[in-house]
Amino acid sequence: MKLNAVFYVILTTIVLVTLAVMVHYNLPFDLVFYTAVGGQILLIFTVYKVLTDNYKTDKTFDDWYEDFPVEKE
Template sequence: MKVPAMVYVAITTLLLVTVTIMSAMNFPFNWVFYTTVIGQVFVVIMVYKVLTDNYQTEKTFDHMYEDRPVNPKDLGSLPEKRDQF
């Protein structure tokens, strides 16, 4: 069974947030230290899994960013910001 790359991202994030909470609550040093070491190992695993994931998309850099999607054919009609000054 293949585990999606985002599962590794979620596990690593939760683990490192746990380290932050544990250090703020004055947990014993050995707990915080070993959790940090495990978190660093998970960061390396996460980066490897994300970079080797077989993710494909139809979008290109011509589509700009996800927060402001633009069709490639509409790029010529975008107003230039320097004309506003």
């Protein structure tokens, strides 16, 4: 199963929000530290996956936003 870049973005977000909750509740330092290091590595990997993802679209800058259609001249 091939995972797309959106999966890694969501996973990274969950890990880093969990890290913030861990810091808030003063969990042991080693757990917070290794979670932070893992989150940073996951963030770098996510950036790599997003930039190298083979995503194609037929939209251009002339299309503006999908929720605000602009008539083409």
